[in-house]
Amino acid sequence: MVTTRDRTLLEGVRQEVRGLREVLDSAEDLWSARIGEVDEQHADNAVNLVHRWALRQYDLGGLWARLATLGLSSLGRREAPVRAGLEAIERAAGALAGNPAARDAFAYAGFVPGPDPVRYNASALLGPEPYGRAVRIMVTLPSEAATDPAVVRALAARGMDLARIDCAHDDPGAWARMAENVRRANPACRIVMDLAGPDPRTGPLAGGPRVVKVRPHRDAAGHVIAPAECTLTADESPVPPAIPVPGDWLARRRAGEVIELRDGRDARRELVITAAGAGKALVSLEKTAYLTTGTILRVPGEVPVPVGSLPAVEQFLRLRRDDLLLLTRDRVPAPVPPRGTARIGCTVPEVLAHVRAGDTVRLDAGRISGVVEDAGVGRIAVRITATGSGGGTLRAGNDIHLPDTPIPVRAPTATDLEHLAFAQEHADLVALSFVHGPEDVDELHAALERLMDRRLGVLVQIGTAQACERLAGILLAAMRRPVTGVLVDSGGLAVECGDERLAEAQEEILWLAGAAQLPMIWARQALGPAPPRAECVLLDEGPHVVEALDTLDGILRRMADRRGRKNALLRRLRSWQAGQPGP
Structure with a gap:
């Protein structure tokens, strides 16, 4: 009653x-x-x-x-x-x-069971569901995939469903060879060209000394347990610790010979040849030596010869809390000061003109953080507020995040647009990185229309604070293409939004993308806690990517029958409230 x-x-x-x-x-x-x-x-x-x-x-x-x-x-x-x-x-x-x-x-209109539109859209974008698991695996191809087909075959054999080619690295020639190796290894594997977008990074640092340090292996007490080893080679541009020497001199070397030298500290050292032949010689030594460009090598009874040109040692800036760092608009290689204020350039200098005092700056995937003290002409001064224990190391090519700054440089960049024609010929999908608003997606669509392309699938990457703030408009812009999806860069979001807001931002992306029935690709932390809903996960390259892929494939297969959606308490969404909530 x-x-x-x-x-x-x-x-x-x-x-x-x-x-x-x-x-x-x-x-x-x-x-x-x-x-x-x-x-x-x-x-x-x-x-x-x-x-x-x-x-x-x-x-x-x-x-x-x-x-x-x-x-x-x-x-x-x-x-x-x-x-x-x-x-x-x-x-x-x-x-x-x-x-x-x-x-x-009374009726239950709208709740009649039927085909899952997300699964349909995912199949159109990412290919059919692999046997035994509903979640696909995308793998970022390493540079070696261009020259070693066996690398691609190993990835394909262990469950790679999509191959990602990162346009921020290598060149079109290498990308073409990667794509060819993928097609040969598995014609069903889809190829994703990820456009680099406006990716601000630290500029070059002045090269260090041209030296190779060779040292013996020691135990915890400092005792030598194995001699140091390195290779003498006739190659003029070897990879350290190989040492370039004149080829005719090297051809006369024999096992057992002793080479005398004075290293970069003027310390006497002896290299003992343990094996020689085929334009190389393996040498060992009992003490640490610093071999520099021009170090003179002596063999009794022969004319001394110099060590060839060695590459400069990669330099870095050591930053600690309360240090001052100048980010500059120029790209001249910056010197590495022994102490005092450090400076380094920015590869997208236009962004610095829009930085304001008080804005947050995060460097090297958030390992180093600071606050802008002064925004001057041509540079900004950043007071370092947080680093890892013992300080942080900032190198050339580290990422620069400005979560509080309106970025004026739009995606896709002019370079990205040049790469679209390549993607049209070699890829199945194109991903747009560093999306900040729906205008970025509109520009990509306009470029594809100029190419008269309706075949390529499009992924919009959500990895910036501004993208979260304008997410609804970005998704609606993406839906202008029939085959489209969302790539969530949780690593980028963690840097932009901070770890304390990462879970909230990800949940809100899931809500809107789910309402739009768009397939989702989850990037970074693929072996961590499984996302509540993803049709694909992205596994980045690394030294153990094959083993990681094997592990991930097993996890997804074991969890295939436990995958589902959870309900939530429907608190107010906040990620996009700080920006433009409307179109």
Whole structure:
């Protein structure tokens, strides 16, 4: 029997839900231009995305609790049609209250089981689900994949479903060879060209001394347990610790000979040849030696010869808390000072003109953090606020993150647009890195239209704070292409948003992408806790990538029958509230 108190509660729920339905109408009006631009196959999902965005502007925890008390829907399913869910709740509440009209109209429209649109979209974008697991694996190809087909065959044999070519490294010739090796290893494996985007990094540092340090192996007490070894070679550009020497002199060397020298510290040393032949000689020594360009090598009875040109030792800046670092617009190799203020250039100098005093700067994947003390002409002064224990090391090519700064340089860059023609010929998908707003996605689509391309799938990478703030607009822009998806760079988000907000940002991306029925690729930390919903995970290159791929494949297969979506308490979404919540 329905009591008066129950009817009051039910009527309150009906009125609250009716108000939320009006919010949906207003949201459709707000986003009407973007909704009208999406591909027809995404039309309903675009509207549902906007509805979910509108609903999540409010804290629905109280309503959730009342619905749970009444045994009605909690609204907590990410992919459920929002409007149909609200209408069903309103009708159910009316029916429970004894309203004849509501009881007659009660239906579960919008909840009829059918094909999973996310799985359909994922198959179109990423290829069919692999046998035995629903989640695909994308692997970033190392540079060796261009010259060693066996590397690609090993990855394909262990479960690589998509091969990612990072356009921030190597060159088009190497990319073409990588793509060819992938096609030969597994024609079904899809190829992703990841455009570099506007990726600010530290500029070059002045080269260090041209020296190779060779030292014996010692135990914990400092005793020599094995002599030092290095190779003398006729190659003029060897990889250290190989030492270049004149070829005709090297051809006369024999095992057992002793080579005398004075190293870079003027210390006497002896190299004993243990093996020789084929343009190389293996030598050993009992004491540490510093061999420099021009070090004179002597063999009794022969004319002394110099060591050839050695590469300069890679330099780095040692930074500690409270140090001052100057980030400059020039790209001249910066000197490494023994002490005092350090400086280093920025590879995208335009961004520095928009940095303000008080902005946060994070370097080297967030290992070094600082705050801008002064934003002057041509440079910014950063006071270091956090490093690892013992200080941080900043090298050339380390990433620069400016989470508080509006980035003026858009993605795709001019270089990215040049690479699109290559992607059109060799790839199945193109990924756009460092997306900051829907305008970036619009520019990529315009470039693809100029190429008259409707074949390439498109991935938009979410890895910046600004992308989180404008996520709804970015996703709607992405849905202009029939085959599209989202790549979540959790590593970049951790640096941009901070570890304390990473989980919140990721959850909110899951909500909106799920409402849009877009497939998701989870990048970084692939072997960590599994994301609540991902159709693909990205495994980065590394020295043990084959073993990691084997492990990940096994994990995903064992978890295949446990994968599902969880409900949430529907607190207000916040990641994009600090920026532009509208189109």
